[in-house]
Amino acid sequence: MTFLPSPSLLALLALLPLLTIVCGIQSPFLGPESAPKRTLITSEIDSFVNSQLLIWNSSGLSVAVLRQDTSSPGTWNIEFGSYGIAQVDGSPVTPDTLFAIASNSKLFLALSVGLLIKNESLATARGEKLRWDTKIESVLSEWELMDLGMQHEVTIQDMLSHRTGLPRHDYSAFAREGGVSEMISTLRYLRPSAALRETYQYNNLMYETLSYLPQALLNQTFESYVAEHLFGPLGMASSTYSVAQAEERGALAHGFQWDMQDYLVGSNGTRKATVPYFQRPGEEKIWAGAGGLLTSAQDLSMWVAMLLNKGRHPTTNETVVPEDVVDHVALGVSVSRGKAAYPELSPVVYGGGQHRMSYRGHELIEHGGDNPGFKTQVTRFPNDNLGVIVLSNDENGEHIMETVKWQIVDHVLGLEPIDWAQRYADELTKSIRDNQAVTPRPSPAVLPSVSFSAMEGTFRHGAYGVIQPCLVDSKSPSNGACSDMLSTPVVQRILSSPSKDDTTVPTFIVPFKRWFSTHLRFAHFAGNTFNVSVIWTNAEVREAEGYPEGGDVVIGLDDRYEVEWVGGDGDEGDGWAFKGDFWGKGREARALESTGKDTAEVWFGRV
Numbered sequence: 001m002t003f004l005p006s007p008s009l010l011a012l013l014a015l016l017p018l019l020t021i022v023c024g025i026q027s028p029f030l031g032p033e034s035a036p037k038r039t040l041i042t043s044e045i046d047s048f049v050n051s052q053l054l055i056w057n058s059s060g061l062s063v064a065v066l067r068q069d070t071s072s073p074g075t076w077n078i079e080f081g082s083y084g085i086a087q088v089d090g091s092p093v094t095p096d097t098l099f100a101i102a103s104n105s106k107l108f109l110a111l112s113v114g115l116l117i118k119n120e121s122l123a124t125a126r127g128e129k130l131r132w133d134t135k136i137e138s139v140l141s142e143w144e145l146m147d148l149g150m151q152h153e154v155t156i157q158d159m160l161s162h163r164t165g166l167p168r169h170d171y172s173a174f175a176r177e178g179g180v181s182e183m184i185s186t187l188r189y190l191r192p193s194a195a196l197r198e199t200y201q202y203n204n205l206m207y208e209t210l211s212y213l214p215q216a217l218l219n220q221t222f223e224s225y226v227a228e229h230l231f232g233p234l235g236m237a238s239s240t241y242s243v244a245q246a247e248e249r250g251a252l253a254h255g256f257q258w259d260m261q262d263y264l265v266g267s268n269g270t271r272k273a274t275v276p277y278f279q280r281p282g283e284e285k286i287w288a289g290a291g292g293l294l295t296s297a298q299d300l301s302m303w304v305a306m307l308l309n310k311g312r313h314p315t316t317n318e319t320v321v322p323e324d325v326v327d328h329v330a331l332g333v334s335v336s337r338g339k340a341a342y343p344e345l346s347p348v349v350y351g352g353g354q355h356r357m358s359y360r361g362h363e364l365i366e367h368g369g370d371n372p373g374f375k376t377q378v379t380r381f382p383n384d385n386l387g388v389i390v391l392s393n394d395e396n397g398e399h400i401m402e403t404v405k406w407q408i409v410d411h412v413l414g415l416e417p418i419d420w421a422q423r424y425a426d427e428l429t430k431s432i433r434d435n436q437a438v439t440p441r442p443s444p445a446v447l448p449s450v451s452f453s454a455m456e457g458t459f460r461h462g463a464y465g466v467i468q469p470c471l472v473d474s475k476s477p478s479n480g481a482c483s484d485m486l487s488t489p490v491v492q493r494i495l496s497s498p499s500k501d502d503t504t505v506p507t508f509i510v511p512f513k514r515w516f517s518t519h520l521r522f523a524h525f526a527g528n529t530f531n532v533s534v535i536w537t538n539a540e541v542r543e544a545e546g547y548p549e550g551g552d553v554v555i556g557l558d559d560r561y562e563v564e565w566v567g568g569d570g571d572e573g574d575g576w577a578f579k580g581d582f583w584g585k586g587r588e589a590r591a592l593e594s595t596g597k598d599t600a601e602v603w604f605g606r607v
């Protein structure tokens with residue numbers, strides 16, 4: 001493991017224009033005689049991207065744009081734009097830099113399901129065809145849900161199209177000893193937020209569940225199934241689900257995050273590289289199907305060319321994925337956005353790992369990706385024969401990525417440019433303002449029904465696991481385990497978050513190591529209600545792996561959820577009722593109101 005000490009990022013910023021390289025690189029599968037002139041990513045676009053990175057102090061961006069030459073089938077114009085830094089030492093982004101593409105991994109999962117559906121020998125062996133509308137209960141013995149009707153009826157299509165009725169429940173996910181199979185067996189503890197097929201609710205756990213199909217049906221891991229049937233045939237040689245492999249190759253970008261960002265108190269945070277990668281080797285298995293792929297603009301250009309070419313290899317024209325499977329997953333099933341975000345856009349429908357909408361009369365199919373320090377967008381315009389891939393290694397990079405995407409699309413399709421940069425800047429300002437709109441804690445304080453220290457202990461949820469809240473009270477450390485945990489430098493750092501009231505507001509810290517979190521912070525609001533932040537820090541991982549002090553990142557301080565303390569009535573026992581959309585429901589799903597255990601999105605009962 002090599003670690004490169006962080007030079008002054010300010011110095012790096014000054015270097016940024018010099019570090020920027022632009023590759024008009026020809027794709028390896030272009031003939032040597034094809035024209036090197038760049039027509040898709042012009043020098044105006046290069047300057048525009050560089051100026052965006054400077055304005056937002058953003059780390060890097062990797063872009064690929066591709067089009068098939070319709071006058072000469074099998075010839076593709078593929079151009080790359082590589083901007084800014086991939087890693088904290090200033091090494092530049094290249095077309096081969098690996099990015100965590102997060103939810104853009106979902107299409108690999110959806111197509112893997114399609115390949116299993118088309119597999120005749122598998123159908124013969126099972127004595128039954130697998131279908132898009134196969135009920136998952138008939139395939140996975142681990143499958144059980146809280147609602148029996150839903151349990152029996154949920155199909156593969158429902159899972160792919162986010163319409164099972166389950167909200168995200170992302171915070172229930174973590175690396176389990178029993179892997180994906182064990183995760184599936186805990187789904188029955190998760191409360192639904194809608195009826196089956198009532199509304200669209202994005203759910204990563206369903207993609208995880210489907211990633212178990214190759215294992216259940218072929219005794220093959222999902223990762224090896226995708227490598228065999230997708231990466232291999234397409235020559236996607238750098239693509240991997242293995243964090244260790246990507247780190248060994250040294251080409252994995254650092255995801256930059258904004259340490260101690262807390263918009264509640266007007267703090268933008270400090271840009272820092274998340275080193276090492278946010279997930280550690282061995283933890284990635286549970287996350288592969290929903291968001292685990294590490295890949296490059298170069299490899300993705302082959303992927304998107306295959307999709308534009310109706311499932312056939314872009315140059316050999318051999319079938320990689322049957323055309324009807326490529327069509328099927330791009331076919332809208334759920335309404336993911338019932339109304340257009342801007343006049344030039346349409347409402348959005350969702351198939352399997354794919355959104356579909358139109359932009360100024362041009363139909364497009366795309367998916368975004370979002371994980372700590374990485375934002376990605378992979379878009380194709382099937383009727384215009386155009387693909388645009390934009391990968392950012394900045395936590396705040398989403399609006400830059402979207403701006404650049406539209407800039408390129410407007411240019412290539414010959415449309416009048418729209419000032420997307422201004423639109424997204426306005427959106428950002430608004431979302432920061434919304435985040436800051438809080439009701440202040442009542443003064444004088446409205447105390448809870450029991451003492452704060454009576455709320456400590458061990459509490460359990462069947463899928464989310466155990467929580468042990470520790471009351472921050474320097475005068476009387478409650479117990480040994482709590483005072484050890486509370487005195488660690490990282491917890492002290494979390495508690496030093498620049499909220500002025502912090503020291504006077506009764507606060508709990510809860511160790512909570514999950515996919516996207518390491519700690520919860522409960523800050524007392526009024527009565528039995530607390531404000532919850534889901535915090536993530538890599539301090540412990542860095543210490544365990546021997547990285548120098550001071551490079552750790554703390555994020556999530558201005559997250560906004562709620563938890564209610566529920567005092568026991570003898571039968572039910574005490575517990576914590578999480579609310580305020582902790583479960584991550586869909587926009588149109590019903591919110592739970594009122595108080596008490598029965599209204600908990602997620603209930604942790606005392607054990």
Ligand SMILES: *[C@@H]1O[C@H](CO)[C@@H](O)[C@H](O)[C@H]1NC(C)=O
Nearest residue numbers: 072073074075312316317318
């Ligand atoms: C690729 O194969 C399809 C289906 O057989 C065919 O229609 C198309 O013309 C082929 N394209 C090229 C470039 O050979």
Ligand SMILES: *[C@@H]1O[C@H](CO)[C@@H](O)[C@H](O)[C@H]1NC(C)=O
Nearest residue numbers: 115116119121122125218229
């Ligand atoms: C199809 O199923 C057979 C087993 O019946 C398996 O050997 C093969 O790898 C599968 N291929 C695909 C693409 O799923």
Ligand SMILES: *[C@@H]1O[C@H](CO)[C@@H](O)[C@H](O)[C@H]1NC(C)=O
Nearest residue numbers: 215216217218219220221224
């Ligand atoms: C599944 O594969 C493993 C090796 O990966 C093998 O040891 C095991 O016997 C196989 N199980 C079945 C049921 O074929």
Ligand SMILES: *[C@@H]1O[C@H](CO)[C@@H](O)[C@H](O)[C@H]1NC(C)=O
Nearest residue numbers: 266267268269425428429432
């Ligand atoms: C934080 O960032 C915004 C732009 O997003 C900027 O307008 C503001 O001045 C910054 N605040 C501080 C304290 O740097």
Ligand SMILES: *[C@@H]1O[C@H](CO)[C@@H](O)[C@H](O)[C@H]1NC(C)=O
Nearest residue numbers: 009010013057269270271272
């Ligand atoms: C960019 O971020 C770095 C690291 O947080 C900081 O040192 C520098 O001042 C920032 N530059 C601008 C222009 O905001």
Ligand SMILES: *[C@@H]1O[C@H](CO)[C@@H](O)[C@H](O)[C@H]1NC(C)=O
Nearest residue numbers: 437438439525530531560562
């Ligand atoms: C805390 O929760 C209360 C009750 O829901 C809410 O009104 C208030 O705005 C929240 N405060 C913060 C800082 O999130």
